Amino acid sequence: MIEDLAEIRRHKEEAMNMPLKRRMEKLGHFNSCKFPECECRSYRPFPKQPPGPPTQQPELHLDEMCKHCNHSIHNHVHHLQKLPEEEQRKLLSIAIDAEHIYTCVRNERDPDSKDLYQILLRAMRNRLSLRHREYKFDDFFDSPPFEKPSLRKAMNNIIITRFGHLSRGESKVWREAANWILHLINKWVPETPRTRAKRTLAEKGDNDDAQCKQNYKLAYQRWLLFCHVPHFCDSLKAHNLVDIFGQRFMQQIFYVVRRQLTDKLESGELGVEIQPAEKRKEIIAHMLKLIPIFDVELHAFTSVCWDPDFGSHREQASTEKGGPSSRSRKRTSTSEKVTSKRGVAGEKRTGCDMKPPFLKRRHLEGDIDAELVRKTNDELDHVYGPALDEIAPGDVPRQEERQGVIQLHMVGNTVSPPTDEQTLEYLIALKQVFSYQLPKMPKEYITRLIFDTKHRTLALVKNKRVIGGICFRPFPMQGFTEIVFCAVMGDEQVKGYGTYLMNNLKDYNMKHNIYYFLTYADEFAIGYFRKQGFSQDIAFPRHRFAGYIKDYEGAILMGCPLDPRIAYSQSSDIIRRQKLLVAALIAKQQRKPKSFPGLTCFKEGVRFTPPEQIPGVAETGWKLPPAVAQQTHQDHLLRQILTSMRNYTPAKCFVEPVDEAYAPGYYDHIKFPMDFSTMSQRLKNKFYTHQRLFFADMIRIFENCRIFNEPDSEFVRYANVSQRQFLAKWKELGFAVPDCSVINE
Structure with missing residues (x-):
């Protein structure tokens, strides 16, 4: 890939200053001969001087012959001579860019990048031969922007929802930090698809499916064509990564981006000096805080920051006649509403100024101080008694997991490399479990899906015997996973294995940036799925799953959103600790002295009042005999x-x-x-x-x-x-x- 941009610009300036005949010769290299029945595709001159450094450019005549077809150069370029000089210069600029792209095709080793350069070179040839008036890439890559909202717009929405309540000075610092993050992302060079596949296999021990690989390859080639190549081919319009890509592409690359950005910021590097030094430190500190916030919003399905209509209604309301003044609008902006497309199917919900799920709620009277909660939580780590990191008594599967009685295995059939023998044994055992526990399902259908390369199964093995599992198919680009089969052997049911499987499957999908489950449940499975958080109210956009998942007659479609803040496989421990924290806070509150108003009923002539009617008696824990x-x-x-x-x-x-x-x-x-x-x-x-x-x-x-x-x-x-x-x-x-x-x- 050509890196010396200054050399490229100098070369192009020299070409622009060449005589007209020399410019025509360069354009002739990309135009076929127009002589009747001639099949020559480009002009090639006869060598006029021995190899070596040229001493002086020989004079060119338009009647000189092409060494391929023996026709004059005039037959290659006569249709270009009629064009205005401005158009000729534009074509000459494209011709020089085509030479650079041809160099890239010869030198590039990455096959995906090479494919892109070949497509671009073909488009440039069509443009130079006047077949197309503009570049045509829609058949391959569509036109930017590819996602709405863009990363820049979404980052602005995050600043509004998260920090819009702060003072002008504080919110300005956050905006500067956000702009620096966007600047660094914009300069970031994504991995090639091959490099990404190798890294994924090395880090996760698992390959992405074919669809996921294809989607990343398309996004990478779009970045290469619209963001990177225009830096040294100015005949192409340059775009910023943060302006043409959005949530889906960022979910694919942010794992690496976050790690590299964090390392760079922690070392104090920004690429550009900011003065004074105190300002630089403040910006870097805010950037380090903003990156995890952006990560949460990026993977949160319920985040309104990725709504394409974010803020549109507020802007419309502010321009209406008779609206509030700019000063009053600033005060009342948090109460204005805008329609969001991420509501319940069939209706829209207000989203822009509705409080997002991760915003801090307003403090109410009687709320416990956050510092007290933090201190009490820390004190739980130093209490005497059973260790808090021990598994909850009722969580049998996790106890057996720690003892080595049960194991989880993620298995699936593959074509290349061939599936190993142990995995095949698990798949066959899973087919038998599903066939026995789901008698209404045809065995051939179960076998076909379990051994399908696009499906995977989380297998539960107890004492070297498969006792249950969940078969599923992920759709990474659509943002959901379809639960196909879920079953546990009858003699192992009512022990918590079903919940154990589902919780681990939720964690597995969140690691792969999938935050929604969909499934069709029959009348016998509805109760189980409801306990796992599934609901018949599908908040997932229908156009993103319609035609993808399998529909079953007599079954009900159910969905379950996944919250990236929850470690589902540790949920029993989390709930246990929450109970202990609440009990400790109650005990602290009860130890505080509290006074109540005296009794006034005796002034009214009452001689006796029941004890339970005395203020504060019930709060002491007193109860009637x-x-x-x-x-x-x-x-x-x-x-x-x-x-x-x-x-x-x-x-x-x-x-x-x-x-x-x-x-x-x-x-x-x-x-x-x-x-x-x-x-x-x-x-x-x-x-x-x-x-x-x-x-x-x-x-x-x-x-x-x-x-x-x-x-x-x-x-x-x-x-x-x-x-x-x-x-x-x-x-x-x-x-x-x-x-x-x-x-x-």
Whole structure:
């Protein structure tokens, strides 16, 4: 590859100052002969002087012959002589660039770069022969920009969402740090596809699939054509990497970019001097903090910073007539909204000024100080008792993993190199597990997918026997993985192996920059997938998976987003530590003295107040004695029954005591009268120490009615209906019906 740009520019300036006939000769090298039936593709002159350093350029005549076809140079360039001089100079510039590209084709050893140079050389020849008025690359590489938003726009969005609330001076420093990161990324030279494949195999022990390799090759050649080559071929329009590429390309290269940027910054290198030295140190410190933030946003599917419509609605609102002044807009910008395309399928959600998932939330009254949380968390590392790094008691699979009882193996069929014998044994065993546990799936279909080179399987081996696994197919460029089969042998189920497999699969996919799972689950698998975080509300854009995943009749599509901040395989330990942290914080809060206002009820004439109503008593952990608590619960249920009966229409005549003016002699015949009002008073006075007393009073109301009135009277019918209603309610609340001879159902 040509590196001496100054030499290239000098060569081009000399060519531009050549006489017209010499310029025509150079253009003739890239134009075929126009003589009828001549197949000569380019003009080649006869040698006029012996090899060696030229002493003087010989004079050129347009009637000189081509050594290939014996036709004059005029037959090669006569169609160019009619063009304006400006167009001729433009073609001459392209011709000189084509010579440099031809040198690159001869010297380049990387096959992918060489392919690109050959495509470019062919396009330059077509342009010089006037077949095309402009360069045509759409058939191979499309036109930039290739992704929206670009890296520059996304970085600006990150600064707005993360640091927009800071003062003007602080946010300016963050913007400068972001611009320096973009500058360094823009100057970065990506690995060739071959180099990247070798590094991936050496570091991860695993090759990317063919689709992933092809996607990176395309992105690399686009960078070479639109970003790198224009530096020494100025006939091509130059673009910046950060302006034409976006999230997908950055996810492929950021692993290496981050490592190299961090090493360079930690050594204090920027490539450009910044004065004064304090300013330089401040910029580098902010860059080192911003790089991991950018990494999180880069791989977070829920990040609004990669929304192409970020900020469009806010700009529109600020230009409307009658809108707030620039000063008020600055204050109210956080409440304005914009539509995002990353909402739930079928609807849009507001995204720009909605608080992203990684932003700090506003502190509320009663929040525990962050410094206290940090100190308490550090203290947990020094407490006496079981070590916190020990595996949680209920996590059986991880205990067995540490003991060497179970192992996980990522297996898949390959064509080149051939699959080893151990992997084939695992694949055959997995086929048997899936066939046995998924009887509705055809065995031929299971076999075809397991041995397909695009599918991989996470196998769970216990005591050298495969007991389960998850077969999946990753789609790196679409940003998701399809779960195809998931099963554990029946005698090994309900031990946590299914969760163990899924958690490790989540971690594996996040290492490969995939942050969403999709699967079709039948009625028997829905419960399992819900426990693993799957949902029927698919937040993943449909156009990115439609036509890629396999559809099953009678199954339900479910999805699961992956959070890059969570280590799923360590989730049980994380939850355990969180519980200990919460308990420690509660203990610290309880040790703090706290005062409550005094009682004011005695000023109102109250002589007694229940202990549970005293402010602060419940917070001390005091509880009612079991017997009192049970009685309180019973009174609540009895009051519920009594209220229901008072509202029951046929029982309205039993609400108040019987008026003797309407029923003469009633109290002569009825020795123990009863009504709902009297029962309410007794309930309030804690008379019903046992449920049987309440039951007896209620039945007495209906029995008194039957004793005093004629059997076929309207009041007796009301009593019978009301008693049946009472007994139904009594049984509904779980009370047993006493063995009582007066009950007349």
